[in-house]
Amino acid sequence: MTRLIRYEFYKLFCKRSILVVLILFSVINLFKINNEFHSYSYLADGNDSRSWNSVYWQLYEKYRGEITTDKINNLLDLYQPLADATADMTASTDTDDPNTMTGNIYSDENILEKYYVQPMEYFYNYRTYASEVAKKAKENAAFYKEQGLNFEVRKNSVIYNLYSGRNIPAFAYQEMYNYYLNYDFSNILVLFLCLYGIISTFVYEKETQMDMLLLTNPNGGKKTVLAKIVAVTLFVISVVIWFSVLDYLGFSFSFGTMEGYNLPLYAISNFSTAAVNCNLWQYVVLSAITKAIGIWTMSMVFLLISMFWRNALIPFVADFGAALCLIITGASQSYSSNIWLKIINPYSLLTNRILFGKTEFIGFAGYPIQSFLAAIIFAIIVGMAVITVMVILSKKNCHCRDRRIKCLDSCTK
Amino acid sequence: MSGFMYEIKKIMLHQKGLCYIVLVLLLGTIWLVASDNPYNSAMEQYKSEYEWYLEKVNGYCTDESSLYLEQEAERIAEAKGKKSYLLESYYDGKISESEYKKESQEIENVLEHQNGFEVIYQQYLYTCENAKNRYFLQTNGWTGLLGGGTLNFVLFLGILLIVTPVFCSEYSCQMDALILTSKEGRKSSLHKLLIVISGVLLMCVSISLIEYGFYSLKYGLPNGNYPIQSLSYFAGSNKNITLFEGYVYIGLLRLFGSVFLAILLMFISVLAKKYAVTLLAGAVSVIIPYVGLSKTIIYRLPLPLPFLLGTDFFAGDIVLSDAFTGDEKIVFAEINTITLLILFSVSVFLCILAAAWILRSNSNKWQMKTRKIRNVPTLSIILSLVLTMTGCSDNGKSQNFIYNSSAEYDCMGYEITQDAETFDYYLKNTSTGEMLHLVRSPMFGAFSDEEKVCAFCVCSPYLYYTTSVTESYVNRIGNYNSSTTKVSVIELNLDTFEEKIVFEQITNSGRSLFGIDYETGDKWKFLEFHYDFFINDDSIFFIGKDGITEVNRFTKGITKLDIPTSGNISFDGENIFYKNEQSVLTRYHVLSGETFTYEKVVASDFCIDEQSIYYVSRTDGSRVYSCNKDGNNKRLISDTPAMSVTCDAGNIYILAKESGENIVLSKSR
Structure with a gap:
């Protein structure tokens, strides 16, 4: 055969x-x-020293790995002044500003927000969100047990087991x-x-x-x-x-x-x-x-x-x-x-x-x-x-x- | 019988060509009828009102029509203000009935066509952007006929079925060599070519005419001599053609695209001599670029696909702004006439070459040389497929119930509360104080702010609520249809706390499938703006600012009800109760569509229960009365002037006008 x-x-x-x-x-x-x-990808803008690609990977070494309070504070120290400066949209629109990483203050704020602040915030908060889901599932399981709905009890138990302990400990690309x-x-x-x-x-x-x-x-x-x-x-x-x-x-x-x-x-x-x-x-x-x-x-x-x-x-x-x-x-x-x-x-x-x-x-x-x-x-x-x-x-x-x-x-x- | 007739008989009858043509036309028509939605649903819904205005401004946007529309906008705004003032004055006794009737008649004349005015005014705003080549006209028919530009899959499969066996059948039984030995045999390939092209042309022309007939009958295709830019799809086009010319040109291009595909298939079948290779090459040459390449690249390739699509040869640049960086990006670059002509010429040249090759390969002279170039077929197929990819790197159980939109929810001993911090909804047990999550899924809203509860409706023992969930995948322009909003109606059994989704619908008009963007019309857009709803066994009624929309639960058919939603809306499972524009209580029977006006009940507010209607009389010092549902048995409930009245199973709640005090009256009293 x-x-x-x-x-x-x-x-x-x-x-x-x-x-x-x-x-x-x-x-x-x-x-x-x-x-x-x-x-x-916004990182497909070449290898120029002021490109998003270069800036991202330069910063990456600093923030990769385990998410610590120091890293978060450091990132916020970098990001918050930029966010404040650009909030009212009156900051300079120059594209060759020497005091910026990418040549433009808005661009700096954007790259930090999209590639570091948003993902790190999501990673950091995920544990809390997942534990909320696990808690709700546990409450649901107890509630449905009282109601006598075995399927719902089992389903919520699975959800509880799946979500309890979920955590994203490290930051990565x-x-x-x-x-x-x-x-x-x-x-x-x-x-x-x-x-x-x-x-x-x-x-x-x-x-x-x-x-x-x-x-x-x-x-x-x-x-x-x-x-x-x-x-x-x-x-x-x-x-x-x-x-x-x-x-x-x-x-x-x-x-x-x-x-x-x-x-x-x-x-x-x-x-x-x-x-x-x-x-x-x-x-x-x-x-x-x-x-x-x-x-x-x-x-x-x-x-x-x-x-x-x-x-x-x-x-x-x-x-x-x-x-x-x-x-x-x-x-x-x-x-x-x-x-x-x-x-x-x-x-x-x-x-x-x-x-x-x-x-x-x-x-x-x-x-x-x-x-x-x-x-x-x-x-x-x-x-x-x-x-x-x-x-x-x-x-x-x-x-x-x-x-x-x-x-x-x-x-x- | 001549060789030509034998070929016709073979292709059309033995190879079932005729059967496939009929099938394509039949399935194409069914699909057209089943899948069509008006591009602008308001224009269709308020057709007569819209046409009333269109008659006055039809055509070029002149200074006079511009002035007329601006003045009309002012007149309507004024009339709306005056109408409510007049009503207030009349009910307050400041003006007599005859004065009221006389003046309100004038106002009604102004507001008679106001829904149509909204539509024409939107069109006016569009034409103002470039008045030179944007005209006022009914656009749904022409947009359906010309816009969209999606591939006709039925036609595509039909061409595959008709063309592939023409030569492959001869090769599979080695009849090709035998044919060449006969007297008429050498002409056989020419006959085949002519018959196939004629068959494909017949199919395409028929489809174009069916489409024209369908849109002409359903929406009408007036003013074909207006510029193509009058349709928003062609807004940025620099081509100076009319709508009818656009239809003819697009039709001709599609015709050529079909012939191109047929010749390509025959060419491949002659080269490869196998069904599977021919079918694969034909399918790949159309589907892979369609799915894998951007429109800008597709419309610059000498392949059948751009011609089969056709529409975007006449569309202008599409520029979108990146929501994140604010940069503008051209998602489609217009094809200028020279590029179109070059592309067309190259394609025609390729067709001629392919046809010549087909004819040459079926002559005795060519047969002698065939052995030397055996590998050419494979190489040619590879070459033609490589051409395709070169652009890639470039870029039911509900029972009758009582619903009052202004009333608090009576949820079988539960109260709906919202957490001030998390905005989560809870069911609070009124006797024990126990709090339960309204949405039973633990994952709902946990990770996204785009998952929210919109509205509630209680129909004991069920609590219905609507949710809106927005999901976004690749969030960058160029793939703008990757974001979808879904509105669902969820049934929660308050006895068992079991949940079930009874209705759900994606509201976005723009959709994307494997990167192919397409439009489905704006018919579900209203779901995004609903703030309340009620339900019965057959339908769901969504309440929005612009009225009530009835959605059939089984067919998903939509009916827009002409019911003002400014005041309370009540529903008893069969009838919708509302205040008409004169504040007179009105009843609408949802099955028959009949309307009954309670002439004697002029209410500033009202509510209903199983037997009675409770209302604050607008004509009797805002005192609260009750009456039966047929309007008889009028009784005074409270002589305290009231602002509003609501009720539940046991009590009537009155908000006093002057003191602002809440008065509770027991029904048993």
Whole structure:
């Protein structure tokens, strides 16, 4: 079986056209990531000594690491006079003021506010906010216990456990991770590549009528179908891993740093109510795994659709249309409070910040299940169900002697 | 039958080309009807009032029309002031009924079209910015027809379905070589090319005509000879064209874009000879730049995409100010006519080259040389795809109930209080004094100031409240639609304290999907400004300063009710009670839409309970009366002149006019 899988993998995916598309998409992805940096980061203003980029990294050495009262006071001593001077908008607008870091007093105030004061304030206050949530959850749990609502009791207990002890002890650069976690473009590329890769899985043999011939082989029929499914799974996982690594490295190179990888996920303000307590680098791995599951499920559906056609036209357009529908409905429902809609759509697993960014639950037999967990379980169940359908629908091979005789009999009749 | 007819039969019937064309037109029309929203909903809502003013100022903004609108604005402001004064004078007995009627008739004449005036005045402010090329006209039809500029996905998929099999089907069964050996075979590719182009043209022209017909019927498309700058979407455009010309040019560009895409697909299919590669290349050449590149770059690429979009070839610069630094950034740079012509010429040249290649590759002469250049297809596809990426580095359970907007909330033994420091809302148990958080989610408002409670409505045993949550992701211009505001209606069961979201809606008109910005119209904007609401099984009624908006809970259909919201609003589950502009108590039946005026009840304030209406009589020295809901059985409740009256299950509360004292009267008395 292993050999069969290997053969199928080589046959289906080790093709020059797939390699070309992979390289091409990787280059496009890197260009796009670089474009994200230049379009959105205020630090993409060059390496001039008065650029925000230079000023930021000069100050960074001073404020990075554990947040201490000294650092906060020091930062406020630097920032407060600037804030006071610019409050009434009457300060000098000169762009070559020698008494400033960036050449302009407003610019100094802006860089300090955006890159140091706001994040440090958020980091510093997070512990208080999280303990408030934990306290409210504890109160809720006690209240609902009186009301006899077990689901709510359990849910609030989970929230309590999740939020109690949350703390951001150290200050670090997190802008790169903010853009990285909001980056979706590579998902489109992965979808296209997987669609192209797997569309030929069954169609290729049907076009050349090899499917009939395979049924005469001992390893033909269901065994071949299973080998194809495993090969597709391996291909899909490889593609997702490749693009996840590429995304991370691309962002690191474009932004020029990997700093902040040890920060907790909730250090990114959009993830303040994150469903998991993990570091950013752990989340990068978790995100890649979740994406792989989402893409795998979608790929299995694509594969099932392609089973019924003799050429790639209808399956490609149908799969492409289905993917578009999932993307559009998934994106439009990403702000919805209807958690089931997010769970049943594998697109949520691709742009998994929808699931990991918020602490949301669904009830199952009176027990609360976090949305990301439910989505993963649902996707795996759907994927396995589709595989079962494919195996059931695939033709059996006629190698079996009795069956072959029956076949021959029927043919001669 | 000639070879041409055989090709038509093959493409249109055997390859289901005709079926796909019909399907595209059908689905395209359904999508158009289902997804359309007026760009300016007020213009549609107050259409007749707006048209009344439009007749007077239609066209170029002259000094006369400018003066007329300014004077009209003054007249309306004066009339509004005079109206309330007149009403006060009449109820105070300073003027007689005949005098009041005579003068109020004059005022009503002035205010008859005031809602439409608001719309036309906004348009006037827009035209004033550049009176030379901005005219007064009904804009919803033309904005729907020309604006937006989003990709027609149905058409795109249709082209993929029709064009891809034209050559690929021949290659998959190796019929291509056989065709070339026949007498008519050499002409086969030319026939295919002509049939496909004709089919695509037919599809595009039909879609353009359907769109024209739809917008013409729904909103009207008048004054096609007015400058395109009359629409705010084209405000900064330097192109001197009319609206109708704009429609024709955009239509022609889309036509060319579709033909370009068809030729590109055929070119790739001839090169690659495989379905999968052709489909992938076709999809990637459109979707990747659409999702990955900025509009400025897209409209400078010799690809089908800019032509398929078309609209922004005629739009002006879009400059946005960075909210943080104050710097201005061009998010879209206008395409001047020369650039457009160069781009068009290059694209036409590419189409001719591709067509020539298709024809050449299907001639016997070419077949002899084919072996030498086997790798050209792959290289050509790579080259065409690299072209795409080069720009990247550049840049229901509620029962009938009684609602009084001015009354305190009677929450089944709970009182809603707000913490003065944290601004959090609490439910205070009136008997035990126990304080409970109103919003049950522990995370709500903990990390953001943009999560807030807006309004309440009690419908025993449920307490409904609305929340507004604003989320912002990549907060920088260029991605300005990344900020969204969501308004939700949450149902809290006061018996069990279970929560459920019964309605939610994003209010922003601008949305973004994978970086593609699009407009959805301003129909939900009112949610951001609601300050109160009430609910029944079918609808939610949001109260704002400009009136009440009814939202169907199931279809999300919106109806704007012509009910003034200056005084108390009451609701008994079926009827909305309010004071009309003459302070006469009026009842509106929400299902039938019928209005009943209580002619004898002129109230400065009122409230209702299950059986009765309590009101402060405006015509009888501000004394408090009660009557049945049909207006009969009028009874004096209190002869102390009152400012206001409210009630709950057991008592009537009166605020005395002179002493400012709160008087509590038991209903049982």
